[in-house]
Amino acid sequence: NADVAKNRAKLEGRGSIRFFHQQLHDELVREHRLAENLERALNAQELTLHYQPQVSAISGRIENLEALLRWELPGGIAVPPHEFIRVAERSGLIHRLGDWVIEEACRQRAQWRAAGVPLERIDINVSGRQLSRPDMFERLRQCLARHGLGPREIGIELTENVLIEADERILKGLWELYHLGFRISIDDFGTGYSSLSYLKRFPVTALKIDRTFVRDAPGEPKDRAIMEAAVFIGHRLGLEVVAEGVEDERQLELIREMKCDLVQGFYFYRPMPAAMTERVLLGLVSAPNGLRAERGRAL
Numbered sequence: 453n454a455d456v457a458k459n460r461a462k463l464e465g466r467g468s469i470r471f472f473h474q475q476l477h478d479e480l481v482r483e484h485r486l487a488e489n490l491e492r493a494l495n496a497q498e499l500t501l502h503y504q505p506q507v508s509a510i511s512g513r514i515e516n517l518e519a520l521l522r523w524e525l526p527g528g529i530a531v532p533p534h535e536f537i538r539v540a541e542r543s544g545l546i547h548r549l550g551d552w553v554i555e556e557a558c559r560q561r562a563q564w565r566a567a568g569v570p571l572e573r574i575d576i577n578v579s580g581r582q583l584s585r586p587d588m589f590e591r592l593r594q595c596l597a598r599h600g601l602g603p604r605e606i607g608i609e610l611t612e613n614v615l616i617e618a619d620e621r622i623l624k625g626l627w628e629l630y631h632l633g634f635r636i637s638i639d640d641f642g643t644g645y646s647s648l649s650y651l652k653r654f655p656v657t658a659l660k661i662d663r664t665f666v667r668d669a670p671g672e673p674k675d676r677a678i679m680e681a682a683v684f685i686g687h688r689l690g691l692e693v694v695a696e697g698v699e700d701e702r703q704l705e706l707i708r709e710m711k712c713d714l715v716q717g718f719y720f721y722r723p724m725p726a727a728m729t730e731r732v733l734l735g736l737v738s739a740p741n742g743l744r745a746e747r748g749r750a751l
């Protein structure tokens with residue numbers, strides 16, 4: 453009986469190993485297909501940028517936009533950016549993808565400027581692998597020059613982990629950008645390995661408090677405390693503080709009490725295609741949440 457049990461355990465064990473191999477294999481095949489599809493979509497110019505406004509917490513006025521990459525499969529199914537960007541990072545496609553984002557954001561910024569659309573700047577997300585490319589900063593500067601843009605018209609967002617892992621060359625490159633006038637925001641602030649010492653070394657201009665804190669702040673004193681601390685540190689360092697992912701009135705109220713400078717979230721605006729963004733910037737339409745934005749403006 454004991455032998456039978458032992459044999460069964462052995463068989464089941466082997467079975468589950470085979471099962472894991474199968475899963476891993478399926479996962480790799482899926483990822484490979486996704487990477488191939490993504491490359492095809494990039495070549496076919498099927499990717500787009502959407503734009504989400506960052507508004508003044510006090511006046512509700514739009515200050516900047518964050519550019520967010522969008523990939524829609526035929527049939528209208530959107531692939532979540534987190535998913536395809538991870539795949540792009542692993543396959544190396546992130547470099548071409550990142551170049552496209554920079555080019556497209558600069559082109560759009562220049563077009564809006566030429567058309568007299570009121571806007572301070574567009575911020576783009578830059579991944580760790582992109583940043584580690586030796587000519588990344590040079591490419592960015594060249595792209596701005598090509599489109600006749602000044603350094604204050606495009607900003608970059610980096611996560612804490614990217615900075616913590618950054619080497620001397622990146623440090624130097626970021627300081628050069630900073631001295632030119634580029635804005636450099638820390639994305640998802642509070643969720644990285646959060647050794648705060650990188651705030652001393654790197655030329656940061658804004659902190660974007662991660663939306664998980666914002667989401668939970670109304671019901672959770674710990675999240676509120678962390679947010680208050682983030683606002684305090686940010687302001688003491690002379691940085692702008694942005695609250696990400698604001699979805700309702702209660703969150704907005706807290707954020708105003710905490711004296712966050714800027715707010716980004718569905719409560720005001722969702723990420724929108726360029727054409728819709730333009731109409732919002734021109735004041736031709738109120739945003740999907742226009743009424744609320746109006747109310748924000750009145751306060």
Ligand code: C2E
Pocket residue numbers: 504519520521532533534537553577578579609639640663696697698699716717718719723
């Ligand atoms: P992120 O940079 O932190 O961007 C903010 C994300 O929060 C966006 O998700 C945005 O749609 C979402 N968001 C904004 N307001 C709200 C809100 O009120 N509620 C909720 N639930 N979500 C809100 P998205 O567009 O899915 O992008 C996810 C992530 O993908 C980004 O996070 C960024 O890390 C990455 N990503 C997007 N575009 C690019 C890109 O062009 N390059 C790189 N390297 N990464 C990108």
Ligand code: MG
Pocket residue numbers: 518577609639
């Ligand atoms: Mg971002």
Ligand code: MG
Pocket residue numbers: 639640660662696
């Ligand atoms: Mg973020």
Ligand code: MG
Pocket residue numbers: 640
């Ligand atoms: Mg994020």
